Amino acid sequence: xxxxxxxxxxxxxxxxxxxxxxxxxxxxxxxxxxxxxxxxxxxxxxxxxxxxxxxxxxxxxxxxxxxxxxxxxxxxxxxxxxxxxxxxxxxxxxxxxxxxxx
Numbered sequence: 001x002x003x004x005x006x007x008x009x010x011x012x013x014x015x016x017x018x019x020x021x022x023x024x025x026x027x028x029x030x031x032x033x034x035x036x037x038x039x040x041x042x043x044x045x046x047x048x049x050x051x052x053x054x055x056x057x058x059x060x061x062x063x064x065x066x067x068x069x070x071x072x073x074x075x076x077x078x079x080x081x082x083x084x085x086x087x088x089x090x091x092x093x094x095x096x097x098x099x100x101x102x
Contacts, residue, residue, distance in 0.1 A: 001086040001094055002063055004056040006070055006079055007038060013075055014052040020073065026066040027058040028097040059101055060085075 004027070008014040011032065018030035033053040040047055058066055063083055070081050 001089045001097065002058050002060055002083045003086055004058060004063070004066060005082045005084070006054050006056065006074065007051040008054065008075065009049065009051055011035070011052055014054055017070075017073065018054060018056075021056060021066065021069065024069065025101055026062055026069055027056045028100045029057040031055040031057075057097065059098065062101060 006017070008017065014032045018032055021027045021030055031054070033055065035050050035052055038049050038051045040049075056066065067081050070079055
């Protein structure tokens with residue numbers, strides 16, 4: 001199982017992406033965290049922006065398709081697409097996820 005991270009500048013953008021991702025069976029669940037502050041380097045300067053973090057729960061075999069989807073549909077020029085491997089996942093949760101994504 002993977003947890004893929006990405007951010008958006010608004011809740012509406014996050015919700016739209018999340019619904020498309022789950023509807024297209026690229027992930028079984030997407031959680032949208034409340035607004036946070038991100039500080040990052042972009043185009044020669046330090047930027048401070050409000051963003052929402054998406055936690056995208058998927059399977060390793062879906063990552064390439066999800067990455068392509070995010071690259072094409074994300075409003076950012078260079079979206080954050082970071083996949084973290086979940087080392088320990090309950091059997092029932094993984095079974096539920098696998099059943100939906102296949």
